[in-house]
Amino acid sequence: MFLWRAEVQPGVSVAFTDTNAGNIALHVGDDAGAVLRRRAQVEHAAGVAPRRFQYMNQVHGNEVSLVAESGAVTESGASFESDPAAGAPQAPTADALVSLGKPLAVMVADCIPLVLVGAGASGPVLAAVHAGRPGLFSGVIPAAVGQMRASGATDIRAWLGPSVCGKCYEVPAELRNEVAAALPSAWSTTTWGTPALDLPGGAASQLDALGVPIEYRGPCTLENESLFSHRRDSRSGRFAGLVWTHD
Template identity: 65%
Template sequence: MFHWRAEIRPGVSVAFTDAAAGNLALHVGDDPAEVARRRADLEQTIGVAPQRLRFMNQVHGTTVAVMALESPAPEADAMVSKGLPLAVMVADCIPVLLAGESAEGPVLAAVHAGRPGLANGVIPAAVAGMESLGASGIRAWLGPSICGNCYEVPAGLQAEVAAAVPATRSTTSWGTPALDLPAGARSQLEQLGVSVEYCGPCTLETDSLFSYRRDKNTGRFAGVVWCHD
């Protein structure tokens, strides 16, 4: 079910699911009842109460939603909470999970960082959202996404994104213009003093993970951050 899972401090864990956990997204034409069952399986596996894990309707924007217990699924690409469990869905974009500490306990965030979101600053916006909840000592985990050797883009698009985030400039393994989204995310986080762990690997090169570039008609795996006993 998990590509990677770790308890990153006592009572706080982060994980990235794999294709064996199944498609977790409602927007890719899958049977909603099956998606709900897989989300319930995931909640049970990580010890989160049914329907407590919060997903968002991702739109490649920079909106950060502050989540409360009653909050419906927001239209956003980042969520922050004072300990409520959060999930982000991807298949080539970067799932970014963050955790910090406040006087009242853990502050969590889950971010969907694709090309537009990364270029427009969704990651720094999420860090600011955490700080507005009193978080310090923020750390980040970058999950599996398409890598800088595989993510070919037209030269004009590369120039546009690299103007905003220089560290994204890359070249494919076959010598054409590319974008390295994980390198860009790392540079943005490190500029803010956030320590970064890269959990990789490349989705396009890893058959046990969903990749939109590889398969087009594909599911979404998830990054999840949660608190537990």
């Protein structure tokens, strides 16, 4: 169920699911009831239940939502909508979530599931970030780190989950030039010699500039059959990056 899981500091865990956990996204045409049952299974396996992970309606932007333990958005310009399934919790439309203890989740199938943990005056400050090409380009990582620091976080550390690597993410030359003009570390070439983008490299350079060390880097989704990959299968499901506190 978990490709990788660890207690990253006393009372805080990070994990990334794999295909054994099944698809956990409600927006890919899967049966909604089955998705919610899988989410509940992940929550039980993580030891989170009866609490629930907070998901988001991801739109490849840079909006950050600050989420209360109740699940309410307490500070954000993002809209707040119901997931399209009976019994699903509400989910803010955003590409990063920050909380002071509420368990958080991000769904991906080639984009980077970035998890951040910082120390706050009253406990850990958590973040889950959906960092695909548009989000990296528009600054979703600096926006998330900025919201964490505004919430009192210090000593922020990062876990870069599995995503498509710079040797596999083929793009048109024009797109590589556009992204690399703003984020030179994202410039790459595939193993077969065509233009590519290195999303993990771009994310790493942004985190370095923000003074946030990286504790873990996941494998390539396209090269790893135990992970969902939209590039491998356009009808792919989604796996999750998760962060939670222990109650």
